[in-house]
Amino acid sequence: MKMETEIKKSNQLKPNPSPLLRVTGLKRYFDVSKPLLNRLLEGKPRMILKAVNGVDFEIAKGQTFALVGESGCGKSTVANLVVGLHAPTEGAIEFDGIDMASVTSRARMERLRRRMAMIFQDPYASLNPRWRVAAIVSEPVRAFNLLKGTKAISRRTDELLVQVGLSPADGEKYPHEFSGGQRQRISIARALASEPDFIVCDEPTSALDVSVQAQILNLMRDLQKEFDLSYLFISHDLAVVRHMANQVGVMYLGLLCETAPADVIFDNPLHPYTRLLLETIPDVEMTGRKTAPVAGEIPNPIDPPSGCAFHPRCPLANERCRRERPELKMEKESERVACHAVEENRLEG
Amino acid sequence: MTEPILKVEHLRVEFNTRRGVLVAIDDISFNVMPGEVFGIVGESGAGKSLTGQAIIGLLEPPGRIGAGRIFLNGQRIDQLPYSEMRRIRGKKIGMIFQDPLTSLNPLYTIGKQLIETILTHSDMSAQQARQHAITLLDEVGIPAAEKRISHYPHQFSGGMRQRVVIALALCVNPSLIIADEPTTALDVSIQAQIITLLKRLCTDYDTAIILITHDMGVIAEISDRVAVMYAGRLIEVGNVREIVKTPQHPYAQGLMDSIPSLHHQAEQLTQIDGSMPRLTEIPTGCAFHPRCPHSFDRCRHQRPDLMETKSTRVACWLNENGN
Numbered sequence: 198m199k200m201e202t203e204i205k206k207s208n209q210l211k212p213n214p215s216p217l218l219r220v221t222g223l224k225r226y227f228d229v230s231k232p233l234l235n236r237l238l239e240g241k242p243r244m245i246l247k248a249v250n251g252v253d254f255e256i257a258k259g260q261t262f263a264l265v266g267e268s269g270c271g272k273s274t275v276a277n278l279v280v281g282l283h284a285p286t287e288g289a290i291e292f293d294g295i296d297m298a299s300v301t302s303r304a305r306m307e308r309l310r311r312r313m314a315m316i317f318q319d320p321y322a323s324l325n326p327r328w329r330v331a332a333i334v335s336e337p338v339r340a341f342n343l344l345k346g347t348k349a350i351s352r353r354t355d356e357l358l359v360q361v362g363l364s365p366a367d368g369e370k371y372p373h374e375f376s377g378g379q380r381q382r383i384s385i386a387r388a389l390a391s392e393p394d395f396i397v398c399d400e401p402t403s404a405l406d407v408s409v410q411a412q413i414l415n416l417m418r419d420l421q422k423e424f425d426l427s428y429l430f431i432s433h434d435l436a437v438v439r440h441m442a443n444q445v446g447v448m449y450l451g452l453l454c455e456t457a458p459a460d461v462i463f464d465n466p467l468h469p470y471t472r473l474l475l476e477t478i479p480d481v482e483m484t485g486r487k488t489a490p491v492a493g494e495i496p497n498p499i500d501p502p503s504g505c506a507f508h509p510r511c512p513l514a515n516e517r518c519r520r521e522r523p524e525l526k527m528e529k530e531s532e533r534v535a536c537h538a539v540e541e542n543r544l545e546g
Numbered sequence: 547m548t549e550p551i552l553k554v555e556h557l558r559v560e561f562n563t564r565r566g567v568l569v570a571i572d573d574i575s576f577n578v579m580p581g582e583v584f585g586i587v588g589e590s591g592a593g594k595s596l597t598g599q600a601i602i603g604l605l606e607p608p609g610r611i612g613a614g615r616i617f618l619n620g621q622r623i624d625q626l627p628y629s630e631m632r633r634i635r636g637k638k639i640g641m642i643f644q645d646p647l648t649s650l651n652p653l654y655t656i657g658k659q660l661i662e663t664i665l666t667h668s669d670m671s672a673q674q675a676r677q678h679a680i681t682l683l684d685e686v687g688i689p690a691a692e693k694r695i696s697h698y699p700h701q702f703s704g705g706m707r708q709r710v711v712i713a714l715a716l717c718v719n720p721s722l723i724i725a726d727e728p729t730t731a732l733d734v735s736i737q738a739q740i741i742t743l744l745k746r747l748c749t750d751y752d753t754a755i756i757l758i759t760h761d762m763g764v765i766a767e768i769s770d771r772v773a774v775m776y777a778g779r780l781i782e783v784g785n786v787r788e789i790v791k792t793p794q795h796p797y798a799q800g801l802m803d804s805i806p807s808l809h810h811q812a813e814q815l816t817q818i819d820g821s822m823p824r825l826t827e828i829p830t831g832c833a834f835h836p837r838c839p840h841s842f843d844r845c846r847h848q849r850p851d852l853m854e855t856k857s858t859r860v861a862c863w864l865n866e867n868g869n
Binding site: 409 | 762764807817
């Protein structure tokens with residue numbers, strides 16, 4: 198048993214020669230300046246929001262990579278970039294060895310797109326209220342021309358609905374007839390319809406109650422095993438991430454500040470921000486403990502602090518942190534951390 | 547033995563609809579002691595927010611209190627006329643809502659809103675009220691309160707706005723604050739700050755807090771006692787430690803088990819199959835019986851009341867013999 202877990206661990210640590218998804222130097226800037234005339238009259242400068250400012254990670258086949266962080270840290274922008282809902286300002290996204298930017302023909306792009314799907318946060322906004330569930334679920338099948346004939350399509354729709362724990366009869370209903378958890382099941386069925394290898398899940402359970410959340414998370418893990426799916430899992434809930442992820446990346450103001458296998462990051466977090474996140478989560482298993490919340494708020498991403506973006510809230514910040522932005526460096530064998538304090542061994546404990 | 551600050555007896559909240567009377571809250575009773583944090587937890591649709599609205603007299607029609615009595619410091623408050631209830635709100639009961647942006651008026655500075663509230667409920671002079679407002683802002687941790695008092699709500703971040711709302715609720719030293727999902731709209735690190743603040747104020751001012759939330763973690767962090775609601779009923783009431791560590795009701799057990807843990811990775815999360823019944827189709831007997839793994843014949847026909855057990859009070863027939 199122990200050996201098994203060790204083998205599992207060593208597999209996780211090995212750098213994967215050909216990951217399913219590789220993101221390198223990914224950047225996305227948004228121009229949030231006022232209109233030209235206002236800028237001229239009021240003498241205001243151009244304002245650039247660096248939502249994602251250089252992010253690298255890899256996702257191996259059949260694995261889950263989770264991005265965590267507080268609101269405004271750029272995790273949803275990364276999700277949108279990966280599926281192509283935004284074009285990157287800089288950097289490359291490689292899917293199964295193919296650089297997405299190099300694909301120019303529409304047909305080839307469509308073949309790649311079929312292999313990716315997305316599940317959104319709000320199951321009320323992401324389903325068309327005027328379509329029947331069967332039409333919603335079978336849309337990817339029709340859009341990619343995967344099956345011919347209404348009979349074959351409806352058979353596939355029934356199969357998908359059963360896979361996510363609904364009944365074929367539910368296909369005749371409209372989304373408003375379902376509860377939040379059931380709607381999220383419909384979203385999952387739609388995501389599975391094109392038989393993807395890779396699903397981007399943007400806060401899939403944050404709109405759900407805990408008992409329903411447990412149902413959806415269990416379903417997602419079962420489907421992952423069954424179809425060998427890879428997930429990019431975006432969440433602000435660290436407990437959910439611990440349950441789902443093999444690898445975790447923590448984001449702060451558009452940058453990854455720590456990435457490591459899930460066990461490592463939860464048992465031995467290095468970056469002061471990761472430690473803060475883990476300490477501040479209300480925890481049912483620690484009822485009655487004394488907490489010392491960290492002061493300060495998330496800075497405005499339009500005007501991030503100099504040096505390390507976290508330095509105004511960091512208990513370990515020194516002169517260097519204020520001046521110099523830390524690079525994401527390999528620390529130990531599997532953990533990458535962007536922190537001067539870690540590099541200089543200034544962490545206590 | 548101190549008297550409870552709030553006594554709720556057999557409260558029932560109903561909605562008249564075209565399809566008949568819907569019972570959203572069905573016969574719940576509880577006490578809140580001075581200076582304690584009383585948590586009400588449950589999933590969406592359990593009736594926890596309605597309970598808060600009923601206490602403070604802000605039920606939206608067609609919702610109304612169908613039966614039961616509510617006492618604040620021994621005074622019955624559920625039948626008071628609107629004008630008298632208005633004086634109690636703000637002066638004796640403060641309220642903190644989920645979304646700090648909608649509970650502040652965007653057209654007035656926070657100073658004006660604070661001072662107005664103070665003047666309405668006390669006989670301070672305008673000058674004293676201003677000074678009091680600055681003290682309050684300072685108290686809830688807003689830096690440079692003197693300057694910030696003349697700012698508008700949009701100039702504050704979410705966490706700071708929630709602090710202003712807390713200052714508003716504290717204006718006239720209420721003996722009870724009802725906080726309805728006060729941290730749900732906030733990020734975790736900010737949430738931790740607000741929770742610590744609430745807990746400190748509760749001790750400093752000896753104010754009781756009714757904390758309504760769906761987040762067991764928040765409840766575990768600051769509550770003294772907890773009530774778990776399901777389909778408009780209280781199914782378990784007890785000390786936070788017992789409810790979190792050894793819940794007795796099958797629903798409370800399922801709820802606690804379905805929370806993913808930070809400390810270890812489980813292969814499967816425990817799930818409660820099905821979902822909370824709609825108000826139109828609440829099952830007979832125990833409302834949880836169709837989803838309950840231990841249900842037996844009696845559960846289907848007869849509704850259990852809260853019964854004493856060794857640790858908590860539980861509404862479940864399994865505990866009838868004190869097991």
